[in-house]
Amino acid sequence: EIVMTQSPATLSVSPGERATLSCRASQSVSSDLAWYQQKPGQPPRLLIYGASTRATGVPPRFSGSGSGTEFTLTISSLQSEDFAVYYCQQYNNWPPMYTFGQGTKLEIK
Amino acid sequence: QVQLQESGPGLVKPSETLSLICTVSGDSISSYYWSWIRQPPGKGLEWIGYIYYSGSTNYNPSLKSRLTISIDTSRNQFSLKLSSVTAADTAVYYCATRRKGIGIFDYWGQGTLVTVSS
Numbered sequence: 001e002i003v004m005t006q007s008p009a010t011l012s013v014s015p016g017e018r019a020t021l022s023c024r025a026s027q028s029v030s031s032d033l034a035w036y037q038q039k040p041g042q043p044p045r046l047l048i049y050g051a052s053t054r055a056t057g058v059p060p061r062f063s064g065s066g067s068g069t070e071f072t073l074t075i076s077s078l079q080s081e082d083f084a085v086y087y088c089q090q091y092n093n094w095p096p097m098y099t100f101g102q103g104t105k106l107e108i109k
Numbered sequence: 110q111v112q113l114q115e116s117g118p119g120l121v122k123p124s125e126t127l128s129l130i131c132t133v134s135g136d137s138i139s140s141y142y143w144s145w146i147r148q149p150p151g152k153g154l155e156w157i158g159y160i161y162y163s164g165s166t167n168y169n170p171s172l173k174s175r176l177t178i179s180i181d182t183s184r185n186q187f188s189l190k191l192s193s194v195t196a197a198d199t200a201v202y203y204c205a206t207r208r209k210g211i212g213i214f215d216y217w218g219q220g221t222l223v224t225v226s227s
Binding site for chain 2: 050
C-alpha cells in the first residue's frame with residue numbers, strides 16, 4: 001500500500017496570504033495525484049488532478065505541482081472560503097488501491 | 110450533472126451487516142465507475158471499492174473479505190454490504206463517481222453516518 005503523508009497537520013495563515021501544503025508518497029506515484037477540499041459537514045470537493053490540472057470551476061488561485069513522491073498545493077491569496085481541510089490522494093497503482101493523506105487543516109491566523 | 114444520494118440504516122449492531130444504497134440521477138449509470146468511500150468521525154478518508162455498470166468490481170484489500178458492492182442499472186442504484194461490522198466501521202459513508210480511465214472522484218453524495226453499536 002502506498003502511504004500518503006501530508007504536512008503540516010495544521011497550517012495557520014492570514015487571509016490574503018499564500019498557503020503551501022505538502023504531500024509525500026511512500027513510493028513514486030508519477031503524476032497520479034489529486035487534491036480535495038473538505039469543509040465541515042460537506043463531502044470532499046475535487047480541486048486538482050494529474051498533480052497540476054485544476055478541476056472544472058476551481059479558481060486559478062489554486063495550483064498544484066510535483067511528481068514522483070513530492071507534491072505541493074499552493075493557494076496564492078487566501079479567501080475566507082478557502083479555510084478547510086485538504087487531502088491528497090494517489091491513484092497510481094494497479095490493481096487499484098487508492099489512498100489518501102491524513103489531511104491538512106488550513107485555519108485562519 | 111450527476112447527483113448521488115446515500116440511504117440506509119444509521120445504526121448497525123456489532124457482528125451484523127451494514128447495508129447502504131446510493132441512488133444516481135442526472136447522468137447515465139454507464140458514464141462512471143461507482144465508488145464507496147468512508148470517513149470515521151474526525152479522521153481521514155478511506156477508499157472502499159468501486160463497481161462498473163457491467164458489474165466488474167475492485168475492492169480495498171483490507172475490506173475485501175467482508176465487502177460486496179453491487180449495481181442495479183434498472184433502478185440507477187448501487188449498493189454496499191459490509192459484513193461482521195465492529196465499532197471500527199463507524200464512519201460517514203460516501204458514494205462517489207470515479208472518472209473513467211483515471212482514479213479520481215468527481216462527484217460525491219452528501220454522506221450518511223453509520224454507527225456500529227449495540
